[in-house]
Amino acid sequence: MGEKGVKFDKWGYQVKTFSDKCISAINDFYDQVLNYGRKRSIILEAPVHDGSCVLANTLAAYFSSSTHPSEALSFIQSAKSHYDESTDYEKAIFDAVSCLISEDRDDDDALQLHFKVLRENEEEAYIHGMLSFPLLELGRMEDAERAARKALEINEHDVWAQHCLCHVLQYECRFPEAVQFMEECSPSWSSCSSFMYTHNWWHVALCYLEGHSPVVKVLDVYDHCIMKELDKDDATRPEVYLNALGLLLRLHIRGEISLFEDRLKNLAELLTDKALWYLEWQLDLLMLWALTSRNKLSDAQELLEGLKLRVSKMNDKKQKLMQRGVSLAEAVYEYGRGNDEHALQLLGLDFNACDYKVIGASDEQLDVFNEVWYSLLLNTGQATKVIEVIERRFESRDGVPFLWRLLEKGYLMMGREEAVRAADKANHLESAYFR
Structure with a gap:
């Protein structure tokens, strides 16, 4: 205990x-967030024990903002009413947080405000795991792998660092290595949030898919490691659906959706629940x-118009930013x-x-929309463009069989002899990864 009425959290x-x-609830919340735990709701206990604590109310608002906006507003108002008597840290x-959860938030402002509370700690695995992710998003894969492995040296069960290392292995087309690593790590995911648990398994499924493993392996991950999460009483449905849908779309693009048709139909029925809408852009898309x-056009039209309406109510700067999302x-x-034809015209x-x-997704999650675009180009006869784009992509990543198959189709449409070479490369990769 410091001065009267002041205590110290676990970071000092x-x-x-x-x-x-x-304070105990706040500290537990820190641990749950950093470990992607499924008991993040522990923070709601903090303002129960002290309704005037600014930090308790602020973190409760942050937790509630994505699913219960009205509750988040109430917590923020409570925090604001005691703001003047709080500590500099609070x-x-x-x-x-106020900037982050605001409907008109300015991401640049939010980032600058977060820098004010950043505290380095070289001996904390979390620091290195969190560093790894922006490095890989910037394409600095060697640095990202180094940071992830440093985090895992400190704490081999750091789930975020495991996830980041998988990103690197996947990007470098080291698919069997990525699957083996993640499957060995998977026992440490049992306490993870619905998102982190299913997202890590989504990565495993993608490695199977990109490495041309039998599609039944992907089916097994989808059924038993993604959708099975919904059997848990504390599962968070939107987080599960995000990863399920991201996988199904890739299967559809690759012409592998036949085994999953019933699953997609059932999931589409669940998505008519409007409580799932407008929680995050990536999920909405x-x-x-x-x-x-699945021909639920009235629901889809309503969802799309709702997205446009929300953007129209943003300030000018935010509207311009979100126009790409629209x-x-x-x-x-x-x-x-x-x-x-119309879809390609829009893209x-x-x-x-x-x-x-701007839709809030990693490069790996966004890449499915590149694949949609490639398919649109081929379907509308834009073979020259497909060849140009994929050949350029191979300058940095040429180990995905599916992309070689797309290139083969492009060459065939143009009557070019290189189609044989592309087919041979695809055959070699398809037989090399998972034997």
């Missing part, structure tokens, strides 16, 4: 509260595809309906999914 920061139970957290592809949503809607001939990070 001052928090204005008289309640040991309040003020910094309040300012950052994937739901648009599922709803349109155009991608429109294209996905048309793609799901089978209107390939254009210079599309690159990495330019659409």
